[in-house]
Amino acid sequence: EDQVTQSPEALRLQEGESSSLNCSYTVSGLRGLFWYRQDPGKGPEFLFTLYSAGEEKEKERLKATLTKKESFLHITAPKPEDSATYLCAVQPIYNQGGKLIFGQGTELSVKP
């Protein structure tokens, strides 16, 4: 069964304290792996799509990496405005394009 597991469920950091969020996945064939940021009461905001093991993408303080079994979202020197829930989702190769399988999310809190 295809599934996505994110850890930790919640993460509290001090401003400037770098860390990583994990997304482990099991899927028969991977077309893409997506990372989204979601603020309370808002829709998910697209961050990255990764397609193959070894691929990396960066945006400001965020860097996403992908292996055959997991993805990491690295946050370097976070700021309070990085506080949000980060969602990981896989796009199986056999699925119609927008049918994603989501993890439960990691709630990140960055304190000044």
Add this chain to the structure above:
Amino acid sequence: SQTIHQWPATLVQPVGSPLSLECTVEGTSNPNLYWYRQAAGRGLQLLFYSVGIGQISSEVPQNLSASRPQDRQFILSSKKLLLSDSGFYLCASHRDSGNTIYFGEGSWLTVV
């Protein structure tokens, strides 16, 4: 990029009343459209998707239905709401070219 509008943003409905949530997409044509539901503290669950006008596929059996009367309009409906229908409903749009999946701002439904 695409913009997805959802309304209403928030509604409180009594058990047994009807429901209509609307989603419209700007900035693209012939998108694949999706309705997801997000229960509190949980990941997103796909409810319906549509690859074209009048074409609807249901992912889970439930009290809801969907319709696509126009290329960039997607509607989620119910004839009689249940308490378990409460949640955060998200509309999403995807096109194979670019393979990015965008979400709207969501509609909060509370059934009382």
